[in-house]
Amino acid sequence: MAEHVKDLLSAYLDHELDDVEQKRVEHHLSHCSECRQEFEKLALLKQQIYMAYGSVQAPEGLEQAVMENIRQRQFAYGIGKWVAAAVAALLAIVVVMTMSSIVYFGTAIVSAVVNIGFSLLHMIPFIVSSIPSLLGIVLVTAVILIIVSLWSLHRLLETRAIS
């Protein structure tokens, strides 16, 4: 007797064998009662599995529950979008307001500094005219500073040459 085909019976039952295997199983079943019995058991089992669950029905209202769930999510999403837009608008307003106050204060400070600068510039002739010897003192100090700087520079260059 040819080799048993028990491992092929499951796929044979489902019509999932290729032509060669199909014919081999058919031929074997025609003369092997052991495999035929096995096949009948499998066929019964397949039917029983279907029967055990075939009668199970989806619960009443599943469709409505799904659609309600989707509607709620879409509503929440819509609300979320509006809230996000409102928050973004609010943030934009706060940023603009903050920036404008910074710009306002910045402009005020710069203009105050410039004003002070101009006032000081205007004051210089008055100071010079009110203290007659001031110009002379400044000039002498400047000359002394230039001489000291040149001497220091000369010393520095000499030291480098020696080293």
Place this chain on the structure above:
Amino acid sequence: MDQELYQIIHQSKRGNQQAFAELVKRYQGPVFRHAYAMVNDRMEAEDIAQEAFVKAFYSLSKLKNEYAFTSWLTRIVSNLCHDHLKKSKKQRTMETEDMPQNQESPFDQLQMKLAIREAMQRLTTEHREALVLRDIQGYSYSDISEQLSIPLGTVKSRINIARKELKNELSRGEDNG
């Protein structure tokens, strides 16, 4: 797939809620049965079915081919069942209240259904899933291979082993009873 169903899927893809409600109506039976056979609890199966449809509604626009809808939906249900079973590894007991309370049903037929459902829960998730897709949902081996992303040969052997295991579980039950 008939032209009408194709149109319904196409409209649902564009966000048409009325069309999607029609899809839910058509698929709620198979989706619920699939989930129920996997988790063996009506409430949990209902949650899974609901989650699967909501997920499908929001990701339907990503589905490239309308003809692949059934396969695609089955994959969503399958993944949710796997996630659910991973989360709740508690020992499952048989739900007797789920048995049809039909007075005309012969007692032995009812017993058989109980025995099959009990035995199914003793299989591994993969083996149970293979039998759900083949024997309850009626998918071909190539459909199952695509849905589970496993080779065709694996589908064949998985179903073969699952049936053997189920047969063994049933005969073990008979011996004990």
